[in-house]
Amino acid sequence: MAxxxxxxxxxxxxxxxxxxxxxxxxxxxxxxxxxxxxxxxxGRAVMCFLTVxxxxxxxxxxxxxxxxxxxxxxxxxxxxxADLGTGTFYLAARSLESNGxxxxxxxxxxxxxxxxxxxxxxxxxxxxxxxxxxxxxA
Amino acid sequence: xxxxxxxxxxxxxxxxxxxxxxxxxFGFLSRRRPMDRVKYIVWSLFxxxxxxxGIGWAMYPFSH
Numbered sequence: 001m002a003x004x005x006x007x008x009x010x011x012x013x014x015x016x017x018x019x020x021x022x023x024x025x026x027x028x029x030x031x032x033x034x035x036x037x038x039x040x041x042x043g044r045a046v047m048c049f050l051t052v053x054x055x056x057x058x059x060x061x062x063x064x065x066x067x068x069x070x071x072x073x074x075x076x077x078x079x080x081x082a083d084l085g086t087g088t089f090y091l092a093a094r095s096l097e098s099n100g101x102x103x104x105x106x107x108x109x110x111x112x113x114x115x116x117x118x119x120x121x122x123x124x125x126x127x128x129x130x131x132x133x134x135x136x137x138a
Numbered sequence: 139x140x141x142x143x144x145x146x147x148x149x150x151x152x153x154x155x156x157x158x159x160x161x162x163x164f165g166f167l168s169r170r171r172p173m174d175r176v177k178y179i180v181w182s183l184f185x186x187x188x189x190x191x192g193i194g195w196a197m198y199p200f201s202h
Binding site: 055062110114 | 144145146147149152155156159160162163166167
């Protein structure tokens with residue numbers, strides 16, 4: 001009986017914790033490192049921000065392809081989803097890409113991979129922040 | 139490196155930059171203690187470079 005009462009009391013607490021964790025995950029996706037910063041994991045927050053930011057700057061500087069939503073095939077769509085993983089940095093990448101992409105050289109191809117990696121890395125970091133906020137060991 | 143019209147990096151420089159950045163990110167995300175992080179970063183960087191250069195040499199015969 002006492003166990004049932006305790007379990008019922010814990011349910012709203014768990015759902016609130018889940019909502020906060022979801023918010024932290026989304027925040028970490030929108031601004032790289034923000035999820036960890038909200039959890040006061042400062043080292044990881046700074047690392048996420050700098051790594052994703054550097055990858056985006058290098059990727060656009062190497063004239064990598066910043067994919068848009070109007071892709072022609074599945075690979076373009078996948079590239080767009082990966083690039084979108086950088087959150088607001090995607091918009092920065094679009095504005096930094098003033099000369100357009102040039103994947104006719106190896107540098108541009110590397111740049112495309114740098115941008116996609118930045119997105120996937122940020123999604124991984126956001127998922128890490130979400131799990132940490134849920135109380136999983138991180 | 140030409141900053142005016144974008145970065146111009148060699149294959150090796152690109153590989154090295156990529157490996158360093160990703161190793162640091164993985165090290166910080168997956169380890170908590172500073173010493174463990176350093177060990178993870180160094181080991182991960184070594185493997186990135188070893189496998190990258192290894193795959194490069196494995197593809198060498200196909201380019202000739």
